[in-house]
Amino acid sequence: MTQRTLDLKLRIWRQAGPSATGAIVDYDVPGVSEDMSFLEMLDLLNERLIARGEEPVAFEHDCREGICGSCGLMINGQAHGPQLGTATCQLHMRKFKTGDVIAIEPWRAAAFPVVRDLVVNRSALDRIIEAGGYISVTAGAAPEANIIPVPKTVADAAFDAAACIGCGACVAACPNGAAQLFTAAKVAHLNLLPQGQAERYARTEAMVERMEEFFGSCTLHGECEAACPKRISLDNIIVMNGDYIRAKFRNRRLAARR
């Protein structure tokens, strides 16, 4: 195997703190091995910056296996870059060529304020889960696991939704800064399973309404699905919207009964 190396020009968003003014700064990065991951390329840049006495670029990352959801960069205007179904940490430099100019920015969304450079605060996503993204089971109260059979197709569909890594790419890619795909993935995962039925409508209502406190509205552009590193389907939003409407009707019936 012959190793190619690339000479790149990076245009990176630098911002010293949450209230500081940011700007794009250009960096020449020669000698990047094509076997490097995108983040290893940034490591290399940072090592060189430190050697020159400049502060390294802050960026979020942890597992570097595409599962923790920490990393997330706008690469040439695309959330997680050009490779479909791939988180930033799994993008490798062999997808680029020498001489490329790569613009790297943080997620841009009103609900994700910039903390520093490429790091944003995504805690609004946690607030949505806290509103109802769970099945209420107290440890010790669970029935025998095999007592409720779950058809394989249902379990698979729930899994497909549950694969969301909470990176926020869907929000960053959305022209409205909406979090529908993230929320719908969690709603669909739990609402599809028999275990999730008891709280199905209350959950949907609570999560959707919490979401709307932070995020923009969905107009079904579909950019979210295209950006999702786990290829979460837009169909989940249909499931969520259907359950949300049903929840509202149910409430009306309940109100009338009183």
Place this chain on the structure above:
Amino acid sequence: MITLDPAVPEGPIEDKWDTHKFEMKLVAPHNRRRFEVIVVGTGLAGAAAAATLGELGYKVKAFTFHDSPRRAHSIAAQGGINAAKNYRGDGDSVYRLFYDTVKGGDFRAREANVYRLAQLSVDIIDQCVALGVPFAREYGGLLDTRSFGGAQVSRTFYARGQTGQQLLLGAYSALARQIEAGNVEIFARSEMLDVVVKDGRAAGIVVRNLHTGRISSHSAHAVLLCTGGYGNVFYLSTNAKASNATAIWRAHKKGAAFANPCFTQIHPTCIPASDEFQSKLTLMSESLRNDGRIWVPAEFDDLRPPNQIPEPERDYYLERRYPAFGNLVPRDVASRAAKLEVDKGRGVGPLKNGVYLDFKTGIERLGRHAIEERYGNLFEMYERITGEDPYAVPMRIYPAVHYTMGGLWVDYNLMSTIPGLFVGGEANFSDHGANRLGASALMQGLADGYFVLPYTVPNYLAGMLGQAVVPDDDPVFRIAEADVAEKTKRYLATGGTRSVDDLHREMGRIMWDNCGMARSKEGLEKAISEITALRADFDRDLRVLGSADTLNQSLEKAGRVDDFFDLAVLTCRDALHREESCGGHFRVEHQSEDGEALRDDDRFAYAAAWEYAGPGAEPILNKEPLTFDHVHLAQRSYK
């Protein structure tokens, strides 16, 4: 000298936990709000413990250095979780899981703890299914299982290759429910930098907010550390980049004994390193060994592409050497066997640093679709990283540091040698002995979090009814805060030339070369002196730029690497003193003629619990003797 009291309950092993649960003290529901509990770390053990203690009604504060509890490294576990459900009717039982775990751990774990773990494994699956974890199912709708290394039954429950993710999301959802209910207060982006001890008891912690740099104190009646393992002491490992030992190391310096640090696990199936910039290694789940066959070319320096090497010229060395378990031997055995082949010069790939893991037979037998269904995401991950298609070309794999069986010493109640300081999950040393079996880490983390700590912590708290917490402006907290601030300042002020990563990488290389898969007296002594010398470089020549009052990732790392230096020396020292080979600890001086590990039960059937004796001083060795009344001491054989 500290006293190590394992506090194992009396009675037959089958009844110990039940008896103990009855004998432990309770806290009445109306009194629970009067107790404050701190949980550090929100992985499987931490999230489950915080959620469950919240459900019970205690006032819980949960801390994570991540931006969200869901990002803890438990999320990356792939293969599965063991449980003695015996759904297959293939002869599994609580006793067999217990037996396999003690034997797989090469007889260096405490029997009573392992038995309890096997018992609780059954409840974990129930709990997780109820929480909505989408485990793999069969067409009839019932739960599917698969087999894993070190076992001859099929007891591993899984959710594709993302079991850890799904289990963590389950625990995180339970935690989120308690946060919403107001029972748990969550502190994200808060890194624990010290444990505070007053009058011999854990009184709270000091944390630094990673966004603002603010240092603050939090007091509680009990502190739980569920902060994971220390595999990153080797720099290159399958651990997430931020995984670190700071929480347990600083607790160690405050009096918690550190047990068996040299018991580190090298996982046999990882993607080999490709160049010097490699920042971490990626695991390919052990479950792949179910349908993949491991081989190397029979000839030395065979440069043909793998598909052009005919069957008779391949050496399926695991199947040859271990016919009974074949490709499913335990991790330590598989790793050493791979190293042996590569060292002999039969390694494959451009750097000759791997062995093949081949799915040709599996695909022929089951069809591509079945293989895709089982391992699709892993194959995809492999393809992204290497640019090679594993459906067509065998994977190249090589062992890498993956898990640490060592950790803070705990008694049967999971309490460390500091009263009131509990340790759960990978951070403690308790259940895996010298080698952990696949799919047992998730089991242990959740058992500790959902079903052990929620019983044993209240037992401790019950004795403190009516006592207030130590106020967080008490001088003990002020002193700890000042220490933390001083340390932070020192890293920034060193003003040297070397980055944290540069120093960490060099230390990791020394550790891997001398304290990795094969260890010798000479190598370990060399490592201790080299690491000590490099430590001096760290103190003198470190360069951390920026300031302490904003997000500063180099500064965060500096503190973690500082602690790794100390831990690295202790790990080597522990490896040096343990003059036997067992599990993940292989001393070249102690092996049989055909290269198998030789234990020395007469001299080393104990847990080595090291006591901190002050900066630069020799740590003190304490021993907890291990007795084996049920699983009889025998040389492991997987032949």
